[in-house]
Amino acid sequence: MGVGKSTVGALLAQRLGCRYRDTDDDIVAEQGRTIADIFLDEGEAVFRAAEKEAVRRALAQHEGVLALGGGSVLDADTRALLAGRPVVYLSMDVEEAVQRTGLNAARPLLAVNPRRQWRELMDARRPLYQQVASVVVATDGRTPEEVTRAVLDALESKTASSGGQPPDPRQEDTWRTR
Structure with a gap:
């Protein structure tokens, strides 16, 4: 939430x-x-x-950059559909989340004690994000343009290191870029 997936996704596309x-x-x-x-x-x-259903349909119909909601990875079937695809996990810490979103109540999962709830959500989701991710890009302190460049660089590097094949998110080594 508030990591910039919509902005960075549009720039990336x-x-x-x-x-x-x-x-x-x-x-x-x-x-x-x-x-x-x-x-x-x-x-x-x-x-x-x-x-x-929206993710299943989009993966079947869309070719291009696809942004998924933060809770999409909670579903095992969705994680299976993401296997073998280039998946980027945009990460940030709670302090950055506060600066970007104010952790306001307009986000339904953060309605009560937003800072604590954000941390709990991330503690539960982070391993799932890392499981499906081909690359992990930290967004803290970066502009959307800087994050977009880091994503492109990380994906290019990952593709080059895998012999020109798209990155395999099941590999144990996850590319991280700061």
Whole structure:
């Protein structure tokens, strides 16, 4: 949340000369309401089911840069669909999250004690992000343009080191760039 996936994703697609798509936007368009409203009206389980379907559909239909919601990796089927694809995990620490988002209540999973909840979410999700990631790029203190350049560099390096093949996220060594 607040890591810059939408901004960096759009910049990355522009630099690569391909299309950009965000599964959160897909869900909002399909449901006709905000993600926060889905959480409030129907609960997290209903949202996660919609998210799982949106990711499945996008992976099948879209060629280009695809941004996934932060909780997408909680689903084992989604993680399996990501296997063998170049996946970038944009990371940041809690202090950066506070600066970028203020950890405000507009984010449904952070409604009560946002700083503690953010840390708990990240503690639970970080191993899953790392499991599916081909590369990990820290966003702390960087502009979206700097993050985009770091992503391109990391993916290029990873592709070169794998003999021109797309990076395999199941490899134990995860590229990290600062």
